[in-house]
Amino acid sequence: MHIVVATVLSLRILYRRLQVNSALAWIVLLIGMPIAGPVLYVLFGAPTLGQRRLKLGQRIRRFYQKAYHVAPTHVAAMDRIAEPFGALAGSIADDSGFPVLARNRYDILTDAGAILEAMVRDIDAAQTDCCLEFYIIDPAGRVAQVLDAVLRAAARGVACRILADDFGSKAFWRSTWPARLRKQGVRVIRSLPVAVIRSFSKRSDLRNHRKLLICDRAVAYTGSFNLIDPHEFKQGAHVGEWIDLMMRIEGQMVDALACVFNADCLLDEPGADITRATLRARPLGGQMAPLPDTCNLMQLLPSGPEMANSTIYEFIVAAIFNARHSVRIxxxxxxxxxxxxxxxxxxxxxxxxxxxxxxxxIDTRIGQYASQSNYEDLLCDGVQILRFRGGLLHAKAVLIDDGIALFGTVNMDLRSFYLNLELSLILYEPRINTDLGRIIDTYAARSKAVVMAQWSARSGRQRFLENVMRLAGPLL
Structure with missing residues (x-):
């Protein structure tokens, strides 16, 4: 029976044409673990969220891209993007439907307290819609002020929706907050609900890792910041407070982000009847706020198993290969x-x-060792590796030369590239690159460089653990 099951599932893996390292890792697991291997593959082997989401996701996003008039930037502005990144931008627009947008204003927020206070102000100013989508909502500490602001908004007639990942936001779902919010008229929706039976048709470890807040058609937030209070969150993990980046945006990008939120909301809402009438009745149907006079070229790139291609991964690899002066991650x-x-x-x-x-x-030992297994090869070729000592640096950014930056929710691992629902901004502006570079300089100042001579002297036990976890890398 073991031979039959392992053979059938191995043939399925070969038929799916996975990456070679992932395919080999799964085949070895299936052969070496007679019972556990097939069970793990059935639960976690297929990167799918179900046929319904795959079929409807693109159609819903395209509907809102047209409804919100998410139109391409004028050719003259696109000429400012150096090649080959202009061609990459066009490829991303073809794949995702989101072109480069110019009329945007931004503020980069680095302090958790400042982020939460700014969110409260914008929610209190909302007049028609308030939409939140987060991987983690932990209602402890100062986060309660944000949820209180949502209650106040709903009480004055603002249409409020909260989309929270079922696994990442366990603390929120177990609290009294969902009932309190629903009582006030807030639509509170579990994103990618976890259930044992559902796991046999949809992977339970595919998570909604997006972080997003939209108020009216005026302002939006996205970045690495979960809705948490770092003073309270995961203090028992002994990794220090989480350090994050969030971008507050006004302008055309707000509508682009609304397209993603509306699609996610519809696809996760139980019993949602997805018709044109339903789509037209979604939030953010009011008038768009006046566009800012500033020109900041930005492009939205949602990614995950609901998308046709792994465009985010392709962009990162292409961007690094085409770097001429610097790469900062x-x-x-x-x-x-x-x-x-x-x-x-x-x-x-x-x-x-x-x-x-x-x-x-970091907060996972497996990830720690798998990450460290790559250090020696990188150090040998002259890559500088800095280890931040001021807490769990949860910010995510990639800066290429002086004019290209990737900002958002994507980690540098296969889970972010292929498995989780992620949200990234590609920024084609030297001034944004400079602003992010200054922030990264402050991280570097609080970091210690990994020195080759010292790293080579680490214990044999640590090397062994790193090599074992390196084998598990394709499955992580």
Whole structure:
């Protein structure tokens, strides 16, 4: 029976044409673990959220892109984007439907208290709609002020919706807040609900990792910040307070983000009847706020198993290969595959200054060792690795040369590239790159460089654990 089951599932893996390392890892697991291997594959092996979401997601987003007139930026502005990134921007627009948008204003927020206070102000100012979508909502501490603001907004007639990941927001779902919010008229929706029976048709570990707040058609927030109070969140993990980045945006990008929120909301709302009438009745149907006079070229890139292609992964690899002067990466979870490793090492060997900033400690030991297994190869080729010592650096950004930046929710690991629902902004503005660079400089100042001589002297036990976790990398 074991041989039959392992053979059938291995043939299925070969038929799906996974990446070679992932396919081999699953086949070894199926052969080496007679009972557990097939069960794990059935639960976690297929990166699908179900046929309904795959079929409807693109149609819903396209509907709102037309309804909100998410139109391409004038050709003259696009000429400011250096090649090959202009061509990459066009490819992303073709794949996702989101073109480069110019009329935007932004503020980058780095302090959790300032982020929460700004959110409260904008929710209190909302007149028609208030939409929240977060992987983690933990109602402890100062987060209660944001939820209280949502209650006040609903009481004055604002249409409020909260979409929270079923797994990541366990603390929220177990609290009294969902009942309190629903009583006031807030639509509170579980994103990607987890259930044992459902796990046999949809993977339970595919999560909605997006972070998003939209008020009216006036202002939006996105970035790495979950709706948490770092003073309270995961204090028992002994990794320090979480350090995040969030961008407050006004302008055309608000409507683009609304397209993603509306699609996610419809696809997760139980019993939603997706007709044209239903689509037209979604939030953010009022007038768009006056566009800012500033010109900041931005492009939205949602990613995950609901998308046709792994465009975010392709962009990151292409961007690193095309870097000419510098590559700066900030990420809490750094578990690259062979293509990303090749891009980074190749860039360093041709003289590009490659810098990677990661936390000194993260909240998962498996991820810690899997990440560290890559350090020696990178150090040999001249990549600078800095380990942040001021807490769990949860910010995510990739800066290429002086004019291209990737900002949002994506970690540098295969889970973010392929499995989770993610949300990224590609920023084609030198001034934004400069602003992010200054922030990254403050992270670097609080970090300690990994030195090759010292790293090579680590214990044999640590090397063994790193090598074991490296094998698990394709499955993480």
């Amino acid at each position: 900030v990420t809490p979870y750094f578990i690259p595959d062979q293509a990303v490793m090749l891009a980074l090492r190749s860039a360093a060997r041709r003289g590009v200054a490659v810098q990677i900033i990661v936390p000194e400690r």
